[in-house]
Amino acid sequence: MRDVSRSWASRPLGEVIAITKGRKPPRLVADSSRNAMPYATTSLFRSGTATQFVPSEDLPSCVVTPIGCPVLIWDGSNAGEVFVGKDAVLASTMALIKPDESVVDPGFCYLFLKTAFDELNGGTTGSTIPHVSKLTLTALQMPALPLDEQRLISGLLFKMEEAIAIQVTFATTAQELKRAAMRELFTRGLRGEAQKDTEIGLVPESWELASIGSHHSVVSGGTPSRGNPAYWTGGAIPWVKTTEVDYCVINETGEHITPLGLESSAAKMLPKGTLLMAMYGQGVTRGKVAILGIEAACNQACAAITPKDDTVLPRYLYHFLTSRYDKIRSLAHGGQQQNLNLEIVRDLSVAHPQTADEQHEIATILDALDRKIALHRQKRAVLEELFQSLLHKLMTGAIRVADLDLSALPPASATA
Template sequence: MSEMEGGDSMKGIERRERMNLTGGKKEKWPMVRLGDVCDILDSQRVPVTESKRVKGPYPYYGANGIQDYINDYIFDGELVLLAEDGGYFGDKTRPIAYRVSGKCWVNNHAHVLRPKQDSHLDIDYLNYSLMYYDVSKLINGTTRSKLNQAAVRRMTIPLPPLPEQQRIAAVLDHISSLIALRKAQIEKLDMLVKARFVEMFGDPVKNEMGWDLRTIGSFANVVTGATPNRNNSKYYENGVVPWIKTGEIEAGYIYNSEEYISEMALTDTNCKLLPVNTIMVAMYGQGKTRGQVGILKIEAATNQACGAILPNNKYCPEYLYYHLKLEYNQLRGLGRGCQQTNLNLSIVKNFPIMDVPLDIQQRFIPVIERIENEKCICIQALEKLEIMKKSLMQEFFG
């Protein structure tokens, strides 16, 4: 996004062509600075002190959303919060701005924006225009990226007529609601699978059915991979081998990868081609990543941050996959390290699993197949909606 230049009666405005939703006619929409159309209420935000951190009805917001609920508030109204630091800067899939309404508290990690009364700026439109804004050229800081208030004031957004803003926001609201519905359906299907697992085998954390326990390493081989040298372009150019990283394990059933490596990378490094139905365990990773599990539905390699439990005829991959999913907190909690808490191959190999006979494990497969087929339909629909939303966001906001 370019900065504004002065000159005409609309000071600091430049124009950009945008498609009019009503009939495909191209119009030029002015680009305006946030500092000209928004009140920036940063002076009112303050970090919450321990004395005020009492559980209550008011949301306490930070850079990425609600941090807590407390018994006090400093804002009351319709606002857009924009991450100052700690946000998802550079991540095109997660928003750096979000809409809030009503009484709330905001800490000093989020800028607080409100359209000026005479700006003719719709607040929902403002939120969408900032949601995936590229702030990479505006942030400063050597060890931690920070979007300061001066940079926020210089940020520019396209400003169509108010009815057009409202129409754009309504379209994006509708798609967002459909995306949320599909995600809720997928979550319910996941919960259904977990419920059927517990019904058939019991809760693996409690083991109320009294199954004997066996370590993973006693019935399966556990390996890891490697990261081919990034400086050797031959390892990545025209790559044909899917290469899985920990962030992709969250998908659960893994059908593709973000990156591919070459056959040369397989032969020259410690990367191994893993078979279908390999169980993947995220051993490293920020946030919720460590301890998550997935199951390969393609042949793929992996980096050293993933543990790979190889399939064999001694266990059912679907049984082990959902067993580990239900014990996410237990597995994650075994992480070791001073500077960064990680799992390792020894921890994964020694993790105990309920020793359910293989023929009983296999009764779980038809249950999984039915639910996974429904889930696959929902995921495909979700992907189409997300592509549609991304395309519209690009069209409207560049």
């Protein structure tokens, strides 16, 4: 990103900015009463929500960030990451980057620093805790553009960032709507009937309760030896890892095995439509489900669930198990690493309508919400790719902002 167009003049960033490290305030309080100011940590910038505040009487000894000025993570593994400043007290692990606004637009400075993350993060100093190198930072070559062009660039790219944030909000709202819909559908159904109390809570009175093993076969997969290239090299059989089991239809996999690898391990071919559940994972992986959109094998950390009869529709079961994620995770056991196992999965209770029609209706409603979530995630991904492309091309002079027509983008503010 440092390859600025030769047609543009540049200048060292250090010539046009002042750097002020944050300082730890004398006190932090949990509420914003008495005109206390938010304490600006990375958590505040990422979430937008303040959890700590600095009393007004302590402000003279602190560094207060002006709205819109770039703020840089100075210490730690994310050193070099930049945020748009808020009206807040700056944490000691961060630094205020104050540009000379007679020659540099603060928004343009922020966006320029976004392009410099790899250079700043890769050039940190300090043996225990990495720090941004002041020498590296001040030596960065910033395009010396007229202020009006800087403002055009920052205005355009802030619109892009706001459009991305809108898609994040839409996807989050759709996810919350799906969670609410699952709670309603799996406790009340679609027919407005009376409820009964069961071992998994309230369900419609006519519904049945049965273990997964009553109507499904549950097996695990296997991993061919990594030490034998004949099991992997040139393989064409899709092989699923638990990290790929993430509330989705799996149509491709990151790794493939050979027929010999399949025959020489516990891995087995699973038909399209098989439901997979991740049995291992201390983070968020354990308990997640996915559906195979292709024939594939899986590793031993996945439970492969296939129907033995037509009692429970696969898509219905997928959504029901999704709704039970937290409960399923809590059933794991073991020593240092708690996991599920095939016996636990087989014993999981499933409440379901007796008719395939009602199961299909419930699955159809939740499928529609999944499509909505996926659409907003896809839009976000496209916008993020476009943002990165525009950021690079505008900062290097490959294109000029006056040549672009993005009038369909919503208005945005650098301080949003």
